[in-house]
Amino acid sequence: MKRTAFFISDGTGITAEALGQSLLAQFEFIEFEKITLPYIDSLEKARKAVARIDKASEIDGNKPVIFDTIVNSEIRAEIRKSQGYMIDIFGTFLEPLEQELGSKSTYTVGKSHSIVSNSSYNRRIDAMNYALENDDGARVRYYNEADIILVGVSRSGKTPTCIYLALQYGIKAANFPLTEDDILDQRLPESLRSYREKIFGLTIDPERLAVIRNERKPNSKYASIKQCNYEVEEVELMYRRERIPYLNSTDYSVEEISTRIMMMTGIERHIR
Amino acid sequence: MKRTAFFISDGTGITAEALGQSLLAQFEFIEFEKITLPYIDSLEKARKAVARIDKASEIDGNKPVIFDTIVNSEIRAEIRKSQGYMIDIFGTFLEPLEQELGSKSTYTVGKSHSIVSNSSYNRRIDAMNYALENDDGARVRYYNEADIILVGVSRSGKTPTCIYLALQYGIKAANFPLTEDDILDQRLPESLRSYREKIFGLTIDPERLAVIRNERKPNSKYASIKQCNYEVEEVELMYRRERIPYLNSTDYSVEEISTRIMMMTGIERHIR
Numbered sequence: 001m002k003r004t005a006f007f008i009s010d011g012t013g014i015t016a017e018a019l020g021q022s023l024l025a026q027f028e029f030i031e032f033e034k035i036t037l038p039y040i041d042s043l044e045k046a047r048k049a050v051a052r053i054d055k056a057s058e059i060d061g062n063k064p065v066i067f068d069t070i071v072n073s074e075i076r077a078e079i080r081k082s083q084g085y086m087i088d089i090f091g092t093f094l095e096p097l098e099q100e101l102g103s104k105s106t107y108t109v110g111k112s113h114s115i116v117s118n119s120s121y122n123r124r125i126d127a128m129n130y131a132l133e134n135d136d137g138a139r140v141r142y143y144n145e146a147d148i149i150l151v152g153v154s155r156s157g158k159t160p161t162c163i164y165l166a167l168q169y170g171i172k173a174a175n176f177p178l179t180e181d182d183i184l185d186q187r188l189p190e191s192l193r194s195y196r197e198k199i200f201g202l203t204i205d206p207e208r209l210a211v212i213r214n215e216r217k218p219n220s221k222y223a224s225i226k227q228c229n230y231e232v233e234e235v236e237l238m239y240r241r242e243r244i245p246y247l248n249s250t251d252y253s254v255e256e257i258s259t260r261i262m263m264m265t266g267i268e269r270h271i272r
Numbered sequence: 273m274k275r276t277a278f279f280i281s282d283g284t285g286i287t288a289e290a291l292g293q294s295l296l297a298q299f300e301f302i303e304f305e306k307i308t309l310p311y312i313d314s315l316e317k318a319r320k321a322v323a324r325i326d327k328a329s330e331i332d333g334n335k336p337v338i339f340d341t342i343v344n345s346e347i348r349a350e351i352r353k354s355q356g357y358m359i360d361i362f363g364t365f366l367e368p369l370e371q372e373l374g375s376k377s378t379y380t381v382g383k384s385h386s387i388v389s390n391s392s393y394n395r396r397i398d399a400m401n402y403a404l405e406n407d408d409g410a411r412v413r414y415y416n417e418a419d420i421i422l423v424g425v426s427r428s429g430k431t432p433t434c435i436y437l438a439l440q441y442g443i444k445a446a447n448f449p450l451t452e453d454d455i456l457d458q459r460l461p462e463s464l465r466s467y468r469e470k471i472f473g474l475t476i477d478p479e480r481l482a483v484i485r486n487e488r489k490p491n492s493k494y495a496s497i498k499q500c501n502y503e504v505e506e507v508e509l510m511y512r513r514e515r516i517p518y519l520n521s522t523d524y525s526v527e528e529i530s531t532r533i534m535m536m537t538g539i540e541r542h543i544r
Contacts, residue, residue, distance in 0.1 A: 003373070012531040014440075018290040022341065023365055026377035036541075038531045065372065069294065085372045087365055093295055100337065100357045101275070105298035121525055128432050132404075160400050163435060167526075168286075253393055254439075259284040259310045269308075 004033045004056040004064040013038035020067035046078035057083035120271035127166035134174035135159055143195050147267050150175040152202035153231045155212045157249040164254045170270035183234045188242045201239045201246030206232045208250050276305045276328040276336040285310035292339035318350035329355035392543035399438035406446035407431055415467050419539050422447040424474035425503045427484045429521040436526045442542035455506045460514045473511045473518030478504045480522050
């Protein structure tokens, strides 16, 4: 059985997508064709959207599901004329919230994304630039500015995590790769010792590490299970010996690794 | 008037945050203290969360607002014992969706994020690595793999946009900086000509560009308004002359730039 799902917004559509995806993920036996229609901010665009929805309805032989975060009531009324089944995210919650808060809402959806000149947006972009410039142990002289310094063997997930922490939460995260030479004596590398309280370790199952490294350098010593076993074992010994908090990233997405690190270390997000 | 808002989840909390932030942004005259409590997946953690909510309620002198995406009904019942005002995102929409879809949901929230071994997750990480390795014109020999190649003057927003396109949508985006030398003759640089159909231009208001560049290299020729004016003018002439689609990034966030580029070019997201 196939269904089409539409995420419709007068902004980027990111909120409608995030909620819609999470809800649809609860229906694992249904295959959804997912279509995002952002910036539906005029009646003309709404009519075009309706045409797409009705076309999908005809082809599928059942109602498309619509997740929308449009606030303008005229535009929404237009979408409502379609054959789709509408899940009204804002409408459902705004009115009860207005009552509880004793305040009228400004009904300007997408507001939380229109933040170009705002300090929390700049903070995120600064943090992303910081992550890029302090990636892979490129330099340690700006580590005093870091909120956190991720360490771990090559390909254990440091870089994507640093970038996600920056982009989502405005956290300045540097990363430093632990090579075979660094961990020979199971001690924290010299250059990191003065930043001990900011250091967080990543580890990964050696089998998974070997798969990832093989994609990069097939059949190399670097990607061999023997080498991966050795590096991971040494690095974990070092974490324990130096009492560095660490996380095994194997079963987690970048989003999960990032939120777990924040929870374990108590570092604060810098955007709001 | 101050209110506390809690985003509570048995997963990362990202969905609860995204929806909650968007809804709260509609109430611009209320100052919210926002607290995310992720991974609330046991009764014990739920009880601790309740204690935090009740504390906030006492201090604020009014009910904290709770946005939750917890699916386990026992854990949710525990949270419901708090003094908070609960906005039940999943509960509100899952039951009507079950009826419309004629299918029971699996009630496993966070599912859409638990995707480590899944191909769309790998696609996002591959795309991020691609963006990092093909940043700032570092190399053009992998441009055949690109879904899109962003061009623009230094500091016009290319890198953050490439990374966002990768992380959010699994799109492989390379970027190439247009320097003064590249745009002397108002033609597309030689090395880009064979990828013309993948090229998308960014531009930016010269005043804003000067501010951004001044943060980086204060009082340099590079950051002078004269230089910024010149580069932007030349680059826009080139875009028009070469018929390259382009966008002025000045008033947009990275999320908005990314979604607008996708809409203007029709490039497809690679994750679902």
